[in-house]
Amino acid sequence: MMSAVSDHLPTEPISAVGVVSSHIKALDDYYVVAQTTDGSDADLWKDGLFKSKVTRYLCFTRKPGPDVVVDMKLTDMKDALPEGFTHIQETLDTKDQAMRKRRLCVKLSPRATADTAVYDIQISAKSKYHLVHYTCIGEINNMGIWYRVGEVPHLQLSQQRASKVNNDAPSDITRTTIGRPSYEHQSSGSYTMTGQLAWKMMDGAAMLPLSTRVGQRKEPRGSLTSSQHPNDVLFRCDALCKKVCFGFHFVLQLVQLCIYIRYIRFEC
Known part of the structure; x- marks a missing residue:
């Protein structure tokens, strides 16, 4: 079954991804994925048999910075870390273990050289649901993690280069006038x-x-x-x-x- 979250791409790409222990106290400039696309709890730590007091929620920020997230992977704990990826080991708020059973990995790249980047992350409750324009990186606790990719605009970089060229140009231009003495x-x-x-x-x-x-x-x-x-x-x-x-x-x-x-x- 197809499910459309939003047809509009956010204005800024995601610059960082993390995990927090509670969705109540969100970090500054971070958005917490507290619910799935159908409104269920998006806790990544919960166990289907026993209710646990430990909770983990995925979060991300679009605050402009030098780097952007260009790829994400969900691997098993025993698997080797993919080349160029970083493992999210601790929660951002309590510095505890981020996840169990599976490992969330992200890949960063300088914004100036990145052609595409991750713009949005969603969690679906059932794997049979397919989000339009999104790519699934894997499942955890019967929930699928999806991300959406878009092109990185480089208009600001072009303006900075043009401004630098104008600043480097000589400000004084000497002009010679024939027929009138200079004073x-x-x-x-x-x-x-x-x-x-x-x-x-x-x-x-x-x-x-x-x-x-x-x-x-x-x-x-x-x-x-x-x-x-x-x-x-x-x-x-x-x-x-x-x-x-x-x-x-x-x-x-x-x-x-x-x-x-x-x-x-x-x-x-």
Whole structure:
């Protein structure tokens, strides 16, 4: 007979499986399988002939961690431990013997490398019941233990890798602009041209018309407006200073020429 527990897969895979001695006081973040799929007691220790005070219940957690449960097995005590599996020996709450007659084994794998993992565990009262989408690992005390497997999402890992690439990228990108000198902001609040470009401007800027040196922009003289950049104003002032210096240099050369002519005439 087929029995459907739930068609929806939980959002997170199981990260750990254990056994507790009581279902009343559950551990934090752990879900205790206290009942079978038909509502019966899911005690794994009980004996069919005698009522025992000892109880054992299977529990698991979906709390995200570095590992996930990828497989489960139920073996006899005398059988060898399957390769890669861990034997649940003690209860999580009292540290007593977890199970008798049979041994519950789980296999863990890093979540980053796991393709599939266990998402849910159910216990059925009768072996003739088959749970849809679930796999039976064996029987204990006339009860079957079933688990459901699903794919492990790696979207979070991809986002972390993309974030790491973005963080490793250089934050500052140097851009070279042709036709406008670059300025460096000083702590005093003023702007100065970089050394190499300043020398080039001094060599040829004085020989150009003022309209050419300011980028063919003719603006009325006055105070600095919100639309003007400090670089533009400083550049215009620098160009004007170059023109004045050139004129002064020209006058100085002319005076020296006149003195030289008079000196020649005096010698003659």
